Amino acid sequence: MSTFGTLFKVTTYGESHCKSVGCIVDGVPPGMDLDESDIQPQLTRRRPGQSALTTPRNERDAVAIQSGTEYGKTLGTPIAMLVQNKDQRPHDYSEMDDYPRPSHADYTYQEKYGIKASSGGGRSSARETIGRVAAGAIADKYLAAVNDIEIVAFVSQVGDVSMDRSPRNEQWISTLEGVTREGIDSTGPMRCPDLALGEKMVKIVEEHRDSHDSVGGVVTCVIRNCPVGLGEPCFDKLEATLAHAMMSIPATKGFEFGSGFAGAAMSGSKHNDMFYKDVASGRFRTRTNYSGGVQGGISNGENIYFNIAFKPPATISQEQATATYAGKDGVLAAKGRHDPNVVPRAVPIVEAMAALVIADAHLIQESRKGAKSFF
Amino acid sequence: MSTFGTLFKVTTYGESHCKSVGCIVDGVPPGMDLDESDIQPQLTRRRPGQSALTTPRNERDAVAIQSGTEYGKTLGTPIAMLVQNKDQRPHDYSEMDDYPRPSHADYTYQEKYGIKASSGGGRSSARETIGRVAAGAIADKYLAAVNDIEIVAFVSQVGDVSMDRSPRNEQWISTLEGVTREGIDSTGPMRCPDLALGEKMVKIVEEHRDSHDSVGGVVTCVIRNCPVGLGEPCFDKLEATLAHAMMSIPATKGFEFGSGFAGAAMSGSKHNDMFYKDVASGRFRTRTNYSGGVQGGISNGENIYFNIAFKPPATISQEQATATYAGKDGVLAAKGRHDPNVVPRAVPIVEAMAALVIADAHLIQESRKGAKSFF
Amino acid sequence: MSTFGTLFKVTTYGESHCKSVGCIVDGVPPGMDLDESDIQPQLTRRRPGQSALTTPRNERDAVAIQSGTEYGKTLGTPIAMLVQNKDQRPHDYSEMDDYPRPSHADYTYQEKYGIKASSGGGRSSARETIGRVAAGAIADKYLAAVNDIEIVAFVSQVGDVSMDRSPRNEQWISTLEGVTREGIDSTGPMRCPDLALGEKMVKIVEEHRDSHDSVGGVVTCVIRNCPVGLGEPCFDKLEATLAHAMMSIPATKGFEFGSGFAGAAMSGSKHNDMFYKDVASGRFRTRTNYSGGVQGGISNGENIYFNIAFKPPATISQEQATATYAGKDGVLAAKGRHDPNVVPRAVPIVEAMAALVIADAHLIQESRKGAKSFF
């Protein structure tokens, strides 16, 4: 459903053509500085029209906090936030509406609910993610206060142009250690930390755009400075809730953390991360990090990193030989311009979902630490 | 935590050396035939010692239903099930206990809880999965009654020996269509439907066993005959709850469904699944299935299939240069024989978690269908 | 926290002086007619200033649906609703703010959260209930469609003027059978179905108002035409979730259903409700209804009825000898006019919470009925 989290709990609402989209964030710790300027930057990073590569609609997406703060401080009560929709009228019927768009959610929404928003997939619209990003920005701020926890996502693949994400690749590990949101945004429209690859990715997206096609990609995310001990086995292991969060983002096809699918081909003697005591920091650490910062479902203090596969956007303006809801064969040609690639815009969404998971896990672990102090 | 699901809800308990392991399954629909003979086969498939390739301990793992049935019918009340542990004594201290085992859960459990079962990772033990498998067997039976829903998992990769899992590979699609649990079990110890590859996998596992090492692998699962309409956007999309379920299984590193990570490299024009009306069955179907049976988070009636990456088991009997809890460098050598590869045993665990997710999604959708009938 | 329900799930937000108050209602069955005109009447019944007996502030409280409907039909997606606050500025400091108001939530909010809305109790403000009433109106509409389920609340006591609520009193049972919302509203400002008692209640409230005091009361609620089988033992028995819902309303001190506290004094031979088959309706019924329509936590098809005790409002304009937060003795005198009695305004809030509980229980039972049809 539309609520996520146990103690840090977000509930979202809204589709493309209703009055507004937004969320209620419950369980935000009280006494934290917070106003719209903490939320808006991530919403702005999420919105379309930021470059020639993404859809040119200009959505302003200005967030308004409705409740839960006073004089710029959180009260511990639910924080509602909303963004007005510009286009609030249901979409008019056209012949194209006789067709469920291939690989879109039109057909499944119609079958599940027996009714469907005129705009198509309803909650499968990308506008649904606005509530997530707004909520995630609050979680972000909390995590920075807690332990300087930093969450940074970036594009590591578009089509077949990919960074070498092998956990044995030292340059990759060093990228994970060093990337920042500011740095990523300065690299250009693809948000890829490797500038040369970023340029190739731009070309691939342009080619797909010009041939009325679309192309998929991979977003990688790293969480740094996460304290040891987060995650709730056995069902709410940290990787399980991260996977849940990421796979709930529209258009995702896969999730892997640490060594990921490559780890399946490895031997234990290579994959095991040996421990050592780091003299400088006094921290107990591992020499390698194939584990991806999580062991037994619990964070171990190393960088948590994971990759999310995004499929190519389903809406393309090529003609497609498909069938109408009534089962009649025909040709569907979507009109207008469509996003040939979504992964740069997915970056703040991934960061938001990661922040929500870590904030919730952190609060739960705080309850245990407090409790344990009594005996 | 240790409860999973909304209406079909399982709670598990138990670690290696306590009295018993088991679960309570709440929300099982009433009036269904059920006794231990429905549960035991999957537990037996899960247990170690089934071949020379897995750990030779002979655990009988006989399940006993405690409640929730009478005269072989479910009552609609919670069904508790338990399996006695053979070794109920805490493990005695040895010098090896000074070391957190690399890439195991010893260190993170100790840090999270401030205490640790003598047996090591406590709930990260493979015995924790017994409760899942017992619960999943009930879900299985329900799903078979509901719509002849079939869930079959198998090993598709060990080390670098892998089936070609490309969704463009017609043989792969045909394997997904045809595999059965009985068929898989008849292929040999690796539970790989490709006999030639299965033999190669055996060799790889034997090599690792002989060199006191371990090796990872991939389990693939297919869900057939799933009705259209399951999954609860936006946070509980079917792929999101499947990912959560799968990534909560010990030793998993990745989850992908449909085209998965390969889909990230594809173009929309290739990836989109065109619709058609199947005259024979009268069903509205898709010509290809890159979507993996789920669109917009909701099942579309096609086969749901996904891959789960398992890392190599962390416990190996090679010497490992690591550190003690106290931070002193040293050499750890695990004693005894250890499982060099777990993926064949993971097969029924994957099936169980898939069944739990689908049963829960099915019940939720039934509530909506019933409700909708009133207007 | 601020989310209530399992399948029919409402999340509320807002306090007195923020931008808006409202809610997100998730899980509303799709395809139901719904627009603001279904919501507004109950909000209007809830608002203050309806008579000389209640606080004279004139809040318009016009609700705006933000999402989840199109062309006047529910889509099955979350329905957000909001009501603008007229007074959006935090309240200015006055000397009175040094005092936690006696029996109000000022002190406990300050201690729990370490911060407090300037308006005082934050979420303990009566404006918090707007979201509940809006959500309840949707549940109401669903329940009417389902089975002509009717939920009617009314005032049965103010101060020591009370209707005879004994379950042996035939007139009382007949009142429960016959009351309607329209009828109740036509009785005058107290919403008491006994006109003579209603007039006495008015006098009591006037006396308290004139002496700068306040007075408590009791609201009774009846649910008619509830189908047999709702409620989820053992923890979510129908009376348990109703009690939870009712005791979450501000200023409540008690909940009893059926025979209630009077039942504690009775003998089993008198209290047991004998069964019979009603020839006219073909229904299996009970001759008496001390059970209050629920047996073993599950509805039995008889009228469900319960009473909720409300304390006298804590804010009075008499001088009160109390202490400041700093612990200094002093005298607090609240300024302005305050509601001397809240029970008539509580009537739609009680109805809303009852509707939310029954709608949720109904959806859960629908899931079971659908499931059971498969075997």
Added chain:
Amino acid sequence: MSTFGTLFKVTTYGESHCKSVGCIVDGVPPGMDLDESDIQPQLTRRRPGQSALTTPRNERDAVAIQSGTEYGKTLGTPIAMLVQNKDQRPHDYSEMDDYPRPSHADYTYQEKYGIKASSGGGRSSARETIGRVAAGAIADKYLAAVNDIEIVAFVSQVGDVSMDRSPRNEQWISTLEGVTREGIDSTGPMRCPDLALGEKMVKIVEEHRDSHDSVGGVVTCVIRNCPVGLGEPCFDKLEATLAHAMMSIPATKGFEFGSGFAGAAMSGSKHNDMFYKDVASGRFRTRTNYSGGVQGGISNGENIYFNIAFKPPATISQEQATATYAGKDGVLAAKGRHDPNVVPRAVPIVEAMAALVIADAHLIQESRKGAKSFF
């Protein structure tokens, strides 16, 4: 359903004639001393056959911890506990089984689930409460460690013999301050702190027993030393979760806390609890406690006290003129001896449910306190 709580979470199972009854308690803080001797005393207080006034069956009810502890310490993992049933065979059919017992759960269970345990109400059996009591004993131990929190319940009414529970009655307030479990148990079979009334209660129960009838009563519970700040508005106010917990106990008809229903008749000027600083303890306190230790849904540090009404047991051995399931009028006469009054046995059940609520609220508040410390 059968799971209760958010962080301190209990799931129970079992009915009268299955193999065992028990529970899984998840979220118990790690590192706490715990073995069966902490659990058994409350189970023993709960069991029948303790005096001539209760049913003479001698159930031993010996609890066995299955998991979650090692060397007498909690591990932070789920603690499963079970008690064997002595009578594990389904009950044989008799003519009496054609009748749903009046005011029992036979009819509603049959209608809800379409099947029914032969023993009758299945989970509505009193044996269901064993899991609650076992879980509550763990919560008790935690709460004692946390803040010397004490929870004591006792019988304050049987039939029409009642202690004066008015919050204005100083002797009542002093009883709430001073009662202990040991003291209560020493008063005799009725567990009433007023010895003279206790003797009258015994007579009433004997009279009902001798006339093959039953009689109801009231249990009062007090929670002392509860810290300020527990409870989660707006839906999970402390009184709301306590009400939920108490009204989920079989045979309950009402819940009131603090001034309760009597408070509805009071004026605000009398009901408001004035604050003062207690010099000796340094605590901020209230001079009266009509609030019952909770204001705005949050504990204020004063004693939390509440009353729960229990109806007379439905099973009586008098002949009852009722109807069969088939709707045929007839006479039902229950055989055997039945408990004429259950309130003394309800005492440990009430304590257990109170402990579960407070432990859960305490853990949630600890998470907030920990979080807040970061800014």
